[in-house]
Amino acid sequence: MITFLELLVNGISVGAVYALIALGFVIIFKATEVVNFAHASLLLVGGFVVARLHPSVGFWTALLLGVAGAAVVGALIEFLIIRRANVASHSVLAIVTIGVDIVLTTELTRQIGTDVLALGDPWRDRVLHLGAVSVAQTRVVALAVAAALIAAFLLAFKYTNWGIAMRATAEDAETAALMGVRRGRVSMGAWAVAGALAAVAALFLCVFPTPGLDRSTTFAAMKAFPAAILGGLDSTTGALAGGLIIGVTEAMMSGYQNDLAFLGRGIGDVAPFLVMIVVLLIRPAGLFGTRELARV
Amino acid sequence: MSDTYQPDGTDTSIPRLDVRDVTVRFAGLTALDAVGFSVEPGSVHAVIGPNGAGKSTCFNVLSGVYRATSGSVRFGDAELTSLAPHRIAALGVARTFQNIALSPRLSVRDNLMLGRHRLTRAGFVSAGLRLPSARREAAAHGERVTEIAAFVGLSERLATPVGLLPYGVQKRVELARALCMEPRLLLLDEPVAGMNGGERRDMAGLIVAVRESLGISILLVEHDMGIVMRLADAVTVLDFGRRIADGPPGEVQNDPEVVRAYLGAAAEGTPAKDTLVEDALPRSTEQAEQTENAGKTTTRDTAGKDEEVAS
Amino acid sequence: MSKKVILSCVALAAAAVAVPFYLEGFWLQAGLFAMSAAIGAIGINLLTGATGQLSMGHAFFLAVGAYAYVYFGSEPEGGAHALGGLGLPTPVAALLAVLTAGVAGGVFSPIAGRLKGAYLGIATLALIFVGQHVLFNAEPVTGGYNGRTVPPMELFGFAFADTPELVVARVPFGSLERLWFLGLVLLTGAALFARGVLRGRPGRAMNTIRDHEIAAGVMGVPVARYRAGVFVLSSMYGGLAGVLIALVFQRTVPDYFGLLLSLDYLAMIIIGGLGSVAGAVIGAIFISMLPQLLSRYSDALPLVAEPGSGGVSPAEAARILYGAAVVVIVLFLPGGLLGLAGRLRPAVARLTPASARRARATSATSATSATSATSATSATTKPPLSPSPSPSPDTRNR
Amino acid sequence: MDVHDPRPPGDSGLVVRDLAVSYGPVLALRGVSLDVPRGSVVAVLGGNGAGKSTLLRAVSGTLRFHRGGITAGEVGFGGTRLSGAATSAVVARGVVQVPEGRRVFARMTVEENLRAGALGAPDRRSAAEARESVLALFPVLAERAGQRAGLLSGGEQQMLAIGRALMAGPRMLLLDEPTLGLAPMMAARIADTVREINARGTTVLLVEQNAAMALSLASHAYVLEVGEVVLSGPAAELAASDEVRRRYLGIEDPVPVVPGAAGSPVAARPALARWSA
Amino acid sequence: SEKATGGGAAPSAVGGDGVKTGPGVTADKITIGLMTDLTGPYASFGKSLTQAQQLYFEQTNAAGGVCGRQLEALVRDHGYDAQKAVAAYTEIAPKVVAIAHFVGSPMVNALKQRIEADQMLTIPQAWATGLLGSKSIQVTGTTYDIDMINGVDFLAKEKGIKSGDKIGHLYFEGDYGESALNGSKYASQKLGLTLVEQKIKATDQDMSAQVAAFKAEGVKAVLVSVGPRQTASLVGVSLAKGMDVPFVGSNSAYSPQLLPTPAGPALLKDFYYMTAGTPISADMPAMKKLAADYAAKYPDTAIDSGVPSGYSAAAIVVDALKKACEGKDLTRGAVVAAHRGQSSWGAEFGTVMDFTTFDKPASLLSYVAKPDKAALGGAVVFKEAATSDLAKEYQVPVG
Ligand SMILES: Nc1ncnc2c1ncn2[C@@H]1O[C@H](COP(=O)(O)OP(=O)(O)OP(=O)(O)O)[C@@H](O)[C@H]1O
Ligand SMILES: Nc1ncnc2c1ncn2[C@@H]1O[C@H](COP(=O)(O)OP(=O)(O)OP(=O)(O)O)[C@@H](O)[C@H]1O
Ligand SMILES: [Mg+2]
């Protein structure tokens, strides 16, 4: 039972980080209908800036600069590429972001080189004890931050002009422009926000219990894909739900892998994808996603 | 690998279409409410009604795009409400779309050849291997496509990507594609919307010619009353998903309920304070007469049933 | 015109046949990688390009093809790591491997038929991860992390291997030389088949599903079944590519069939040109040759540093170039490299008198079409203001 | 036949001078000049592909979305230059367009579509007022406030598109085929609406296929063909012209014209027999 | 035609000095291939290996070369990608006499047949048992399973693990982890321990769930056969959650780069790793000289385990060449044969290796090393190299 609780708490805490990453996907998807495969490299940018700067300017300033840096890179991607790509299909744009990701990741991993970079966070390796169950403080913070950000974006999308403008632009940029929306600003804003979020996610991804930022940090972004899809690519609530589901599934499957050995050991990594497939079979647009509308 | 479902494209008899008590509900909205009507074989039947009355929804049920909440649609022996779109197509039900739904990058010919899908059978294997059967089939159906294109007036555009054609011509491609299905029932959703007077005239003539030459049933949704009055043998009027009138056009036109819900004051012949209606409607009636004449000139030599075209 | 096409085809074929007699193993192998990639890319272009279904799981089907071939074609082995095998004749094994890949695609069809766009793309990611898991864990079949030896193909007693030795025109014919011809035949066959599909009835249905799903259904195309069918077909192409790559590698290793390979395939069709056979082939050549060329000529390239000396290494340069190529091509060459070729062709053709005549003829027809376009709307015929929009290069099925 | 407008350039309404527009190699407008005086309704007629929508795109600055651009001439409104300005700047001046083909935001609700329209409004209060009058005009939009716009019927979408544009409280409204697909009564309602908003001081440039309606609303009209103004003048005069009656009002000549062309009259149509196979 | 082929019997000739030569050997030059990873996950390791070997070749050349010929390295970076590795191998195979290091066992595995057919002496930089059993492929030192057996022995002897206890093993999917698992399974069965397995993939970063599972089982020690990142997470989380047990890693589980991270203190506390390769901080003249030479040549680069590992691998190849030269035959076959003639090589580098059999590890000796912030290479010898009795009885699975 304790183990179960421990795993559950663990899963939720990892899930919070996935949720933060997934939220980045969701925002770009809502703003441009593109699945942003370059999100992983934005994570690296954010983490890299924090890691490099914290020894000289202190953690909080470094974090601020990291968030700003990733936001700028996100905005630049939008400004230099997404805005100019005049393609019919969003799948093509998605593939373009793969290209962007390859370029950025290659260069950043070259910069990071062989190091494992610490981010200098104030929580270090402290854990919080909840009865017999313990959880890393960083993860508690991550959960709080994820919940707060997701709630904020949920409200922003629904109720602010920014959200309306963003969704309108995503759907039909020309008509949105006719409503007076400054398209460039709106989608650039979305990319910048996604970049900023990536930096925040990178922070929690690279601090304890993981050792730090290195070239393999981008892998974690892969797991946020099933999270985002499972929740529904255009749903902020979905990002949170998906992240938590993936986190818990993964933790449970890993923790109980001895009892599940018949599935092959190491099923923990595959399980999120299996869960995703099952959900998609039942709900092709994810748990909270809007079904594609088509009428003639 | 090849398409296992082989439609029977050879049945050319024209059965009756019976729509009975069809109800379609969307979350919190009844788009069709126990609607029923029949389309006699070989007739032109119009469905009219205000915007949002459920006309396109009705077409969507007939073509399998929407599933009816309840009710039945019989086309000959077949019950359409339980069939997927492609199965309905296989029965010879073809339609055009209110908003153009063509493949913009494909040539007109390719778009039309798609209409032959239900009548051809080349699957992945035979097309991939270019088996003689597939080649023969493509040639034979290609000829028919050329014929239909000529009939619709698209002969010179066959090689052009559809996306580059003007709107009016695209509308004609839509019609031609539906004809390429060799339909027994043709559903036309607002075929003349977005066209100017001359083009409307042409399209109306085309529809008459289709009916004359092929003798198929046509179900028509249109807001241009001139066209409806001239083409239709019978009219069903929907309002808020309910049928409010049904009958020969002349009768329906004067039905007070229809006038209230759809046509507005002018149709009653009362002097309208509204200059627009004054201007617009009489003219479209005038236009209708003109188009009718045009239709007659073409079909005079074929054994036309012009007498039946009520006005 | 057609004479010219035939002539250039013959010249191309002759060049392809001559290659093994002149180029060394590295080039043959690079060529074989490109051939395998081209087959796989044609498959994914049928799916993603022509039908609009994004797939990131193509590498999985290569794995299925490769491993199925090994399993069907190998004798079972005992020992510490017992390995199963059916010991079938290798051509049969290859055929069955392709079919198995198709079946694997078919098993996924409840998903492939229902999902589209980003959702399908990410759902297919699952194939990669599940596939890797199986490759590592189903040891009796796959050999686990060790992989398995690939039995050389043997056709009518002729082995595509280094032994028995064979010398043709004083050139020793090892496995690469022999496989070169096998690769050529397979690629040609795969390309012609795909071209037939794209130009025929299925191709039109696929394109319409991409452009307007509902219309496709109403026109009689069983949409879900077609989606699933194309998925199966594309899986079979992946399987065939897998068989070929296994023959070239001579050993299958699970690590190869990962996400990066899938992404490579997507890059190929974007760079080459979406939806066409030629585009897939061009993209495959580009993507599979680029890193190898950069690495081989790293010493001669000014930008690229020697391995181990710091600076941008050839592998890094290749990756950056590759990523940048995807971006640049989408930004500036919407039709891919093939579209570029299509745009250059008229310019080249203008240089020769025979084709100049043809060019004039086409511009005349476009003028008439413009005229009739205007007469559709105005009774009085006016001369067209401008040449009618020239059809954007239709790269769909070349 | 070019009945040139004798009036002086509009008093700081919309002024279009010698406008040429091309889409890549395709020249879509050439030497188009047009005036929409403040407070007037001006109609533009023309066949399919004549360049009507192109004209509106040039005014709103959305040509770049279609890979097109202004190659010569200029557009001015209220004394300032619009050509070259960003679409959002044009909207900020109060020039709002209802684009061709409805273009509602399908995935957003009706309510959100209206709010998107209000993004161009000068302030909150005027947006709230606009909302009220829009809902009074099209009550169905209030009924469907929570429904996704993509699921509305064709005509409902058209109403939404117009309502959405009105949310910005425009000084000038550009309408591209507003009655497309509307039932007769609703078309009449649109006409009333146009008249009403015009009466409240909004200048209107109306592009219509329904020439009868357009001419009844407009004080002045232009006829575009193949990218050029071929006819212009007071609406009543044009409505009386044979040329216009024949071409745009669907009133036919006794003799069919241009046989065999794409717009061929019915007589030239080859017969089509039933398919047998 | 003059076309060179990669596969099959390579052409050979006899040079002016009476030495028979084959691919990679000319009258004045011997070319040795390095198949490395400079851009993939093992980039840091690959870089150290490459630089150390280049250093060794330079020193050898300065001392007159081998057989009157100068050594030259042909470096190919495959970025840990099997296809690139195969392509690069095909390219360099006709041009080199041996491969002084080959990073990535999947890549070596993929090329196993060809390496054998080409009789290309190859030193993989991986220690999985799957690489044994091939005459041309020389795995240096111990294999991972031997290290783990010695590790369990160390736990039993020094950390109080006794029969009936549970120990955990965290390992990677793949040949590395599973080779190691073979050893731990064998040893724990022999000692009456219960082994709790946790398998992960290289993409896993956070070991919280695994720690929870270990904790739930009440393990008394944990064996670690994963990457350095996972090690750091495991050790850090364990300590934070109050699971204060000793950890024993495989040689690939540790990297000095981990010491500045938050997991550093935990690693310094009770973590050890088993290695056949002598840590460079060891008190041995060869290591001291190597450290000095390396620092002189590459002043800006940190020294890690790749340096001694690569250096000694280069020495193995060069020694084989020298022996082959004595027999006046520098063809690849002869080089492999010469190499396989050595039964006690490398005392100066620490552990002595026997190259004469190729279905057994070259050595059964493992050092116990311990992280140390101050030491060169971030680790010191905790216990001198030794072979446990368990390891002596152990039958290494081959292939
Ligand atoms: N998929 C759907 N989901 C929800 N509501 C729908 C859906 N399809 C149609 N409706 C609603 O059903 C009603 C009828 O729509 P329909 O398209 O049939 O109208 P119509 O008669 O064709 O109108 P129009 O003449 O404007 O095209 C409309 O109110 C529309 O909003
Ligand atoms: N995006 C585009 N690219 C190329 N040519 C275009 C584009 N849009 C329009 N055109 C061409 O410009 C000309 C004018 O088109 P426009 O859409 O302005 O006509 P319209 O008068 O609005 O027609 P309709 O009545 O069909 O709406 C046509 O010849 C058309 O083919
Ligand atoms: Mg409708």
Ligand SMILES: [Mg+2]
């Ligand atoms: Mg228009």
